[in-house]
Amino acid sequence: MSRKRSASPTLGDVAELAGVSLATASKALNARGEVAAGTRRRVLKAAEELGFQHNALARGLTSGTTRMVGLITDELGGRFAIPILLGVENALGDEQMSVLLCDARGDAIRRRHYISTLVARQVDALIILGDRNDVRPSLSADIPVPVAYVYAESDSPDDLSILADDEGGARLAAEHLVSLGRRRIGHITGEETYRAARDRAAGMAAVLEEHGLSPAGGGALYGAWSQRWGHQAAGVLLSAEPGLDAVFCGSDQIATGVVEGLRDLGRRVPDDVAVVGYDNWEVFAAECRPPLTTVDLNLQHLGATAVRHLFGALNGEQASGVVRQPGRLVIRESTGPAARPH
Amino acid sequence: MSRKRSASPTLGDVAELAGVSLATASKALNARGEVAAGTRRRVLKAAEELGFQHNALARGLTSGTTRMVGLITDELGGRFAIPILLGVENALGDEQMSVLLCDARGDAIRRRHYISTLVARQVDALIILGDRNDVRPSLSADIPVPVAYVYAESDSPDDLSILADDEGGARLAAEHLVSLGRRRIGHITGEETYRAARDRAAGMAAVLEEHGLSPAGGGALYGAWSQRWGHQAAGVLLSAEPGLDAVFCGSDQIATGVVEGLRDLGRRVPDDVAVVGYDNWEVFAAECRPPLTTVDLNLQHLGATAVRHLFGALNGEQASGVVRQPGRLVIRESTGPAARPH
DNA sequence: CTGAAAGCGCTTACAG
DNA sequence: CTGAAAGCGCTTACAG
Numbered sequence: 269m270s271r272k273r274s275a276s277p278t279l280g281d282v283a284e285l286a287g288v289s290l291a292t293a294s295k296a297l298n299a300r301g302e303v304a305a306g307t308r309r310r311v312l313k314a315a316e317e318l319g320f321q322h323n324a325l326a327r328g329l330t331s332g333t334t335r336m337v338g339l340i341t342d343e344l345g346g347r348f349a350i351p352i353l354l355g356v357e358n359a360l361g362d363e364q365m366s367v368l369l370c371d372a373r374g375d376a377i378r379r380r381h382y383i384s385t386l387v388a389r390q391v392d393a394l395i396i397l398g399d400r401n402d403v404r405p406s407l408s409a410d411i412p413v414p415v416a417y418v419y420a421e422s423d424s425p426d427d428l429s430i431l432a433d434d435e436g437g438a439r440l441a442a443e444h445l446v447s448l449g450r451r452r453i454g455h456i457t458g459e460e461t462y463r464a465a466r467d468r469a470a471g472m473a474a475v476l477e478e479h480g481l482s483p484a485g486g487g488a489l490y491g492a493w494s495q496r497w498g499h500q501a502a503g504v505l506l507s508a509e510p511g512l513d514a515v516f517c518g519s520d521q522i523a524t525g526v527v528e529g530l531r532d533l534g535r536r537v538p539d540d541v542a543v544v545g546y547d548n549w550e551v552f553a554a555e556c557r558p559p560l561t562t563v564d565l566n567l568q569h570l571g572a573t574a575v576r577h578l579f580g581a582l583n584g585e586q587a588s589g590v591v592r593q594p595g596r597l598v599i600r601e602s603t604g605p606a607a608r609p610h
Numbered sequence: 611m612s613r614k615r616s617a618s619p620t621l622g623d624v625a626e627l628a629g630v631s632l633a634t635a636s637k638a639l640n641a642r643g644e645v646a647a648g649t650r651r652r653v654l655k656a657a658e659e660l661g662f663q664h665n666a667l668a669r670g671l672t673s674g675t676t677r678m679v680g681l682i683t684d685e686l687g688g689r690f691a692i693p694i695l696l697g698v699e700n701a702l703g704d705e706q707m708s709v710l711l712c713d714a715r716g717d718a719i720r721r722r723h724y725i726s727t728l729v730a731r732q733v734d735a736l737i738i739l740g741d742r743n744d745v746r747p748s749l750s751a752d753i754p755v756p757v758a759y760v761y762a763e764s765d766s767p768d769d770l771s772i773l774a775d776d777e778g779g780a781r782l783a784a785e786h787l788v789s790l791g792r793r794r795i796g797h798i799t800g801e802e803t804y805r806a807a808r809d810r811a812a813g814m815a816a817v818l819e820e821h822g823l824s825p826a827g828g829g830a831l832y833g834a835w836s837q838r839w840g841h842q843a844a845g846v847l848l849s850a851e852p853g854l855d856a857v858f859c860g861s862d863q864i865a866t867g868v869v870e871g872l873r874d875l876g877r878r879v880p881d882d883v884a885v886v887g888y889d890n891w892e893v894f895a896a897e898c899r900p901p902l903t904t905v906d907l908n909l910q911h912l913g914a915t916a917v918r919h920l921f922g923a924l925n926g927e928q929a930s931g932v933v934r935q936p937g938r939l940v941i942r943e944s945t946g947p948a949a950r951p952h
Numbered sequence: 953c954t955g956a957a958a959g960c961g962c963t964t965a966c967a968g
Numbered sequence: 969c970t971g972a973a974a975g976c977g978c979t980t981a982c983a984g
Contacts, residue, residue, distance in 0.1 A: 276729075276754060278961060289971040294963060304969055319752075321730040325676065326961035328667045329976045336710075336731075344696055354686050357713050366727065368678075369711045371699050385708065387618075388663040389678075410661075412618060495897040521893060528870075551863060555837040620977060631955045636979060646953055668977035671960045954984085960977105968970085 277318035286314035297322070328390060335365045337578065338386030340379060343399040344371040347549065348419055348567060352397055355571025363579070365392070374399070383411060393578040395571075396420075401434060402463045414581035416574040419567075421590065428587045430574045434464050437563040437595035438471030441516045441544040444561070444597055446479050450514035450542055454484035456501040456526055457518025458493035465490060465518055468546065472516055484509040493518070498525025499532075506533055512541055514603075520545035520552035523560050527602065542603040558601035565595040619660035628656035639664070670732060677707045679920065680728030682721060685741040686713040689891065690761055690909060694739055697913025705921070707734070716741070725753060735920040737913075738762075743776060744805045756923035758916040761909075763932065770929045772916045776806050779905040779937035780813030783858045783886040786903070786939055788821050792856035792884055796826035798843040798868055799860025800835035807832060807860055810888065814858055826851040835860070840867025841874075848875055854883055856945075862887035862894035865902050869944065884945040900943035907937040 283293035288307060296303045296311035297320075303311075314320075328334040337360055341349045357367055368391060370382035379396075386394060393413050398404060398420020406424035408415050417429040445453050455472050457465045469488040476483055485508040491497035498517060502525070506512055515530075517523035523545030527537050535541050537558060545553055548564035570593055581587035625635035630649060638645045638653035639662075645653075656662075670676040679702055683691045699709055710733060712724035721738075728736060735755050740746060740762020748766035750757050756770075763771040787795050797814050799807045811830040818825055827850040833839035840859060844867070848854055857872075859865035865887030869879050877883050879900060887895055890906035912935055923929035 279963095280961080290962080291964080291971055291973090292969085295970090298963085302969065307969080321726060323671075323961050324731040325667050325670045326976085327963080329665075329671060329961080329978090330963040332976080334667065344692060344699070350686060350692060353711075354713065357686070357711065361712075364727075366731065367711050369695075369699065369709050370703075371696065384663060385706075389666040389708065496899075499899070521897070525897075555863070555867075557838075557841070621979095622977075632978080633955055633957095633980080634953085637954090640979085644953065649953080665977050668960085669979080671962090671977080672979040674960080956983085958979105958981090960979085962976085964975090965973100967972090 276323075277320045278323070279320070281318055282311060282314045282320050285318065286311045333392050334390045335363075336368050336389065336391045337365055337575070338368045338370065338382075338389070338391040338394045339397065340382050340386070340394070341369070341371045341397045341399070342374050342379075342420075346399040347547070348399060349397055351567035352418055352571040352574075355568035356395060356575055357571075358568070359572040359575035363575075379407065383407060387411060387413070392582060395574050395578070396422075400462055400464060401431060401467070414578050414587060416578050416587075418570055418574045426588050428577055428581070428589065428591070430570055430577065430591045430593065432565040432567065432570060433592045433594050434467035434565075435471035435474075436592075437546065437565060438468040438516070439475050440595065440597040441546070441561075441563050442472040442475035444599070444603065445514045445516060445542060445544060446475065446481070448514075448542060448603060451481060452484040452509055452511050453481065453514040453516060454505045454509060454512055455488040455516050455518070456498060456505060456522055457488055457490055458497075458522065460490040468518055484512050484514075491522075493521060495521050495525035495528070498522035498527075499529040500525075502526045502529025503533060506530070506535070514542040514544075516544045516546075518546055520547045520549045520556070520560055520562055522546075523562070523602070524552050524556050527556055527558075527560075538602050538604045544603060548598050553598070553600070556602065558604070561597070561599045561601075561603040563595050564598050566593065569593065618665075619662045620665070621662070623660055624653060624656045624662050627660065628653045675734050676732045677705075678710050678731065678733045679707055679917070680710045680712065680724075680731070680733040680736045681739065682724050682728070682736070683711070683713045683739045683741070684716050684721075684762075688741040689889070690741060691739055693909035694760055694913040694916075697910035698737060698917055699913075700910070701914040701917035705917075721749065725749060729753060729755070734924060737916055737920070738764075742804050742806060743773060743809070756920050756929060758920050758929075760912055760916045768930050770919055770923070771932045772912055772919065773932060773934050774907040774909065774912060775934045775936050776809035776907075777813035777816075778934075779888065779907060780810040780858070781817050782937065782939040783888070783903075783905050784814045784817035786941070786945065787856045787858060787884060787886060788817065788823070790856075790884060790945060793823060794826040794851055794853050795823065795856040795858060796847045796851060796854055797830040797858050797860070798840060798847060798864055799830055799832055800839075800864065802832040810860055826854050826856075833864075835863060837863050837867035837870070840864035840869075841871040842867075844868045844871025845875060848872070848877070856884040856886075858886045858888075860888055862889045862891045862898070862902055862904055864888075865904070865944070866894050866898050869898055869900075869902075880944055880946045886945060890940050895940070895942070898944065900946070903939070903941045903943075903945040905937050906940050908935065911935065 296308040372379040394415045403421045406422045421429040545560040545562035553560040638650040714721040736757045745763045748764045759771040887902040887904035895902040
C-alpha cells in the first residue's frame with residue numbers, strides 16, 4: 269500500500285491533451301464563461317480522461333482561499349463537542365469545505381499553538397468550541413480570519429458567540445411540569461461551578477416564581493453530573509419533601525439515577541413523580557425506564573449556525589455579538605399524565 | 611471580528627528586515643545549517659519581530675508534504691470513532707501534523723468523494739475509520755498516499771488494517787469469570803449481524819470449551835446493543851438457567867441492563883451472579899451499581915498505532931497486513947469475589 | 953556562507 | 969475566444 273505519490277496529472281497535462289494553453293484549460297475547468305463551448309468540452313474530456321483533480325495547495329496559493337475551516341475543541345472526549353462538530357462538518361460539506369481539527373485538551377498554551385498552526389495553514393475561518401458554557405477570554409486578537417466561539421462565550425463583545433439557551437431550555441422543562449399540574453417540583457443538577465448548572469437552575473426558579481410556587485426541598489440540589497448523584501439526591505429530596513411530585517434534572521445521566529432512586533424508594537415514575545432530564549442523550553434518555561422527557565439543546569444545529577455566520581463574515585457581513593439558540597422539549601413517558609389529579 | 615486577512619508578513623519581509631536574501635532567510639529559518647550563526651540570529655530576530663509564520667500552502671507546494679493526514683469516519687456519532695480519533699489527533703500532534711476530518715455517514719458515494727477531496731488537498735496519508743469491525747472492500751485503488759484502515763478491516767491483503775482484538779477481549783472476560791470459580795456462565799450480546807458480536811461470542815465459547823464448560827442457556831443470546839435488551843435477556847437467561855452464576859455481556863450498556871434485570875429478579879451482583887461488560891465506556895461502566903468489570907479495547911491506542919504505521923510507510927517501510935491490538939480487562943466490583951464458594 | 957534563479961501547480965489580468 | 973506572462977510564497981540545487 270505504500271505506493272509513492274505517483275505523479276498526479278497537472279493542469280498542464282490536461283491542457284496538453286486537450287491541445288490548449290494552461291490559461292484556457294484553467295478557465296474551462298472553472299467555468300469562467302469566456303471559453304468556446306467546443307474547447308470547454310475538449311478540456312473537460314481530457315481532465316476526465318486523466319482523472320485530473322486541482323491541486324488544492326496551488327489553488328489556495330493563487331486564489332487566496334483554502335476552503336478549510338479550523339476547528340479547535342477543548343475536550344473532544346466530552347459530551348458536547350461531537351454533536352457540534354457533526355453539525356459543523358455537515359454544514360461545511362454542503363459548501364465543499366473541509367474541517368481541520370485540533371483538540372486543545374483544555375490547555376491554553378496548546379490552544380494558542382493550534383491557532384497559529386491553523387492560521388499558518390491559511391484556514392478561511394476558525395471555530396473555537398468550548399466544553400462548558402462559561403465565559404472565556406477572547407482569543408481573536410491575533411487571528412486574521414473570522415472566528416466563531418461556540419457553546420462557550422467569548423468575553424469580548426466584538427466577537428461572535430453562538431450559544432445554547434440553557435435558561436430557556438430549563439424554562440421549557442419547568443413550564444411543562446407546571447402545565448401537567450405538578451406543584452412540588454425539585455431540581456437535582458450537577459456541579460455549581462458550571463454556568464450550565466446555574467443557568468438551568470435560574471430558568472427553573474423563574475418559572476416556579478411566576479407561578480407562585482416554591483422549589484421542593486428549598487432550592488436546587490447541586491452535586492455531580494452522574495447517575496450516582498442522581499440516585500443519592502433522589503433520597504435526599506424525598507426526605508426533605510415527601511409530597512414531591514416532580515423533579516427536573518440537570519442532565520439525562522442524573523435523571524437516570526433519579527428515576528432509579530425514586531423506584532428504590534417505592535415511588536412510581538411518572539405516576540407519583542414526574543421526571544425531566546436534560547441533553548436528550550439517546551443512550552440514556554431513550555433507554556431509561558420509563559424513557560425520559562428531556563430538553564434537547566440542538567447542538568448539531570449550533571454548529572450549523574456557526575458555519576452560516578462565518579460565511580456571512582467571509583462575505584463581509586458584520587458578525588459579532590451573542591446568538592442564543594433555543595432548545596426544545598422532547599416529551600417521553602417519564603412525564604406521562606399524572607395518575608393522581610391535583 | 612470580521613477583519614480582512616491582513617497582509618501577513620512573508621518570508622520576503624523577513625529577509626528584507628534582516629538584510630539578507632530570500633534563500634538565506636529560508637535556510638536560516640529551516641535550520642539547514644549552511645548559514646552563519648550571526649546571520650541566522652538576525653533572521654530569527656526579524657521573523658520574531660514580524661510574527662512571521664510560514665505559509666503552509668507555499669511550503670507544501672515546494673516541499674511536497676503538507677503534514678496533514680486525512681481522516682474519514684463512517685459515523686462520527688458512533689461510539690468508536692471518537693476515542694480512535696482522539697488517539698490519532700494526539701499522535702499526530704506530537705509530530706506537528708494536523709488532521710483533516712470528513713464524516714462519510716456510512717455513505718459509499720460520500721466516502722469516495724471525500725477521498726478524492728482529501729487527495730486533492732495533498733494529505734500525506736489517509737486513515738479510514740470503520741464504525742463496526744466487519745471486513746469491507748478496499749478503497750486504496752485510487753489513493754496515491756499510504757492508507758490505514760482502522761477498526762474495520764480492508765478485504766485486500768495489500769492494505770494495512772489496524773484492528774481491535776475482539777475475540778481476545780472476550781477470552782479475557784471469560785477466563786476471568788472461570789478463574790473466579792463461576793461455572794454457569796451465560797452470554798448476552800448485541801446484533802448477530804455485527805462481527806463484533808460474533809467474535810466476542812466465539813472467544814467466550816472457546817474459553818468455556820477449553821475448561822469443559824457449556825454455555826448457560828445453551829449459547830449466546832443475541833439481541834440489541836441496549837440496556838433494554840440486557841434487562842429483558844437477563845430474565846430469559848435466568849429462566850433457562852436458574853443456577854446461573856455469571857453473565858458476560860457484549861457491551862457495557864447491555865451489562866447495565868442485565869445488572870438491573872438481575873436485581874429486579876432478586877439476584878445479587880456479584881454475590882449470586884457476576885457480570886462482565888465490554889467497552890469500558892465510563893458513563894456506564896463506572897456508574898453502574900455495582901461498577902462493571904469490563905473489557906477495554908484501548909481504542910485511543912488504536913489510533914496512535916495507525917499513525918505510527920503510517921509514518922513508517924511514509925519513510926518507505928512496507929506497511930500492509932493486519933495488526934490486531936489486544937484489549938485489557940478492567941476489574942471492578944461487578945465480579946467481586948463470589949460469596950458462595952463452588 | 954550567500955544569493956540569483958528556477959520551479960512547485962495553479963489563476964488572473966492583459967494583449968491579441 | 970485564446971494564450972503568454974506575471975505572480976501566489978516558498979524551497980532547493982547551483983554558482984560564486
